[in-house]
């Protein structure tokens with residue numbers, strides 16, 4: 001179990017149920033983390049859209065299957081950060097959130113329900129994990145129209161079949177536009 005030592009200035013209005021809650025600011029790490037999220041999106045989104053157009057959604061599932069983890073790995077190698085995407089209804093192999101991530105995802109959901117813009121939802125903290133101090137950062141990923149093809153309620157049969165093959169335990173469907181699909185989750189050992 002991870003104990004929160006220090007929460008940063010981001011979203012400090014959230015009283016997260018962890019011990020020793022205190023406020024400090026880690027603007028440099030926040031900036032780096034935001035930049036990594038931007039790079040991740042810039043690498044994935046245009047290629048996803050291109051593949052959807054040229055190869056169709058069923059083949060794009062296979063594209064996401066290899067490309068998304070590849071981008072995460074490359075960015076991790078480049079930056080030295082641990083890089084992941086998580087969801088309360090995960091699809092990918094590493095997308096199951098740990099306790100800290102679940103708590104933050106639930107808070108994002110509450111904030112969205114209270115009218116917050118998904119673009120502003122992020123949270124960062126310094127936590128102690130197994131005697132190591134880590135900076136952790138999460139940023140909300142909202143569900144857009146294009147996402148519903150593979151994460152919505154009515155998924156075309158060929159896409160469903162590919163999803164079933166690649167992700168027999170898939171839970172990442174049934175979403176509507178505007179809902180929280182998941183979040184980026186990055187960490188760095190200090």
Ligand code: HEC
Pocket residue numbers: 057058060061062064065066068069085086087089090091092093095141142143144146147148149150151172181182183
């Ligand atoms: C062509 C189908 C397809 C479309 C369209 C699509 N996704 Fe996904 N999504 C996937 C697949 C496949 C994975 C699993 C990737 C992996 O294995 O890491 C995934 C995983 C994710 C994850 C990681 C968490 C998890 O549950 O694995 C997030 C977050 C995500 N998608 C968000 C989105 C968003 C936001 C959009 C729209 C902008 C979108 N997706 C559009 C197929 C799709």
